[in-house]
Amino acid sequence: MEIHFEIGNQCLLKCRHCSSMASELKEQKKYPDQDMIKLLKGVEGKKDIYLTGGEPLLYTNLDKTLNNLQMQISDIRLGMFTTGIVWNSGEARSISEEYARKLADCGLKVCYFSLYSHLEKEHDWMTKLQGSYKMLNESISHLQAVGVETRFNSVVTRKNMSCFNDIIELAENIGITEVRILKLIKHGRAKECWEEIGVTEQYYKNVIRNALKRKNKLRVTVSGAIDILPCRNDCKRNICPAGVELIYVVNNGDIFPCASVKKKAEFKIGNIGEIDILKKWYLFQTELDGEMLCQ
Template sequence: MYIYLKNINKIHFYGKFLYINKANSWLKLNELKSLIFIEILKGNNNFDDLIDKVSKNNFNINYFTFSKIVIDEMKEILEISFKKNKRKKLIYSGIKNKYFPYNIQISLTNKCLHNCLHCYKYSNSIKNKKIDINKLFSFFNYIKNKTPEIEFSGGEPFLYEELDEIINNYYNDFYFSIITSGNWKNNPSPKLVEKFDNIKLTLYGYSKKTHNYFVGNKNSFKKVIKNIQYIQRYNKNLTIQTQVKSNDIEEIENFIKLSIKIGIKNIVFGEVLMIGRAKSNKDNFNNYDFNLIRNNLFSLREKYKGIINISYIDSPKNLSKKNFFNCKAGTLSWSVLETGDITPCTLLIDEIFYLGNIYLEDYKKLINLGFEKYNNIYINNFEKIKNKYKKKGENINNICGSILKK
């Protein structure tokens, strides 16, 4: 009898454990299950041989217990066969007993040609803080072949003059994606556009009036639509992201119809968070119920099924009491700001969430020791964190639904 991996293509080593990506969600294996999985990765697929291997690693396990683990507890990721099959090619990353994240979002600059009503970073065309490319290269050299996914954001990342240089140097080392406003001064080259594995572009209305008002730029809508079409000529992996601003189902459907008209295949709807500029512009956002909108989006998703993929950003369920974040922030996912600061999440830019800085290279300590210390600090100081955000007029749990609730 043989054991094989089942519908798995991404595996990440993190500390003593393995994380398995299945259907775009992460499953954490304990030490015993990680060992079983690693042996299968090595090509040890025979049932009896696996029991022997596991037993030699200080796990007292019999045939019945092993069968229960493999057949019952790991049935979502393993399958049993009575014949020997060919090994499948897998993408795996990280290093055992080290704490490399799986993906990192990097803000290249806080400069942006928009002045969005909801921007949590207050980005605009006047600001011009940008990440140092030489420090970024040193960071990439340390994490390449361990951290597979890099996502660039801003501000507007296409305003970062050295973006071409980054992609050309590290194209074979990472899967690159980018979040763009769709408004830039000069078109990125076709060769640059086609090298991104995924492009997310923000559009904030189905009409010129709605979008331009939201982004604070009277010339934006026409230019963004034109740039969407430019991107599509060289890269089909384009997703439109937008924020819902009202309960108006007709407005949402008109946005979907516009997206279909211009050839978009994927839309993601998100909620406006009451942080950054959104606090002073809250009159624009306080008359909608995102729970109601979810139901409407579900109906529209069914209506346009097969024509366009419609999804929405939702909060993780079943929050853990052991983790401050339930979304893998700080562990499998990091954020690097244009200042070089490392935080668990791009939305959490307060100094209280500081993990390190790529300029100081203290990220090496984070990779060697892991996030657990910070996780415990956040849990033990939850009230302090909550009150600090309260003084700023913000609710920490409204920023991200994955944050521990007490």
């Protein structure tokens, strides 16, 4: 079971693909840690928990939240989706060695870093922040040094669709354990930049097939292509796990089956603060037919 929690909307980058337009907002999560704990205690079995945003590294109480989850919930693995860039001494910086150690001590086990190209210039073009590529690599190195598993999240765009094998090769060379190939969702800033970065479904699937032909030394996973690979580990091919093996909690506590439909009110399951939220979630599952929601 995989559960994603948005813990803030702020981000130092202005990535052209961002479905949340996160850098336009500066809100922190509106639900308490105790609501997270209550929800997780109602879920049986092993749970992979990922904190996301915006940029979770900008959340004021990140270490406290990680520690609360680590101490109060059993059978969990704590992770984070991040750009690898923090705000320190009035400027954007990488995760320091000291802060990496603190995050690991608070229970952080795995980090997915957003990488958009194996080339520094192309990555920085996507993030609109010069130096973001170098900072990302420094953050990766510092977290690896304290035993945190590092992975890549890489969104397919018109700019990088021809170089995914190069991205995988880079990942192999620096100790990344997984490259997750992500479908570009036409929300937020991605909608505004679609002429520059948008790709068709067919091009997206061609990227996946080409990557799988390579003799990869790491794990390659994909989203939104269940006819090729399962969307999540331990899930069946041709069945969308959204809402069953995966849920997504947005910044105000509303729960959706997946990040790709978090802007669509018809997919709202309920709110994390509701007393009967688990009952609502189980009822929602009965209405799913296994078809992909991100089409």
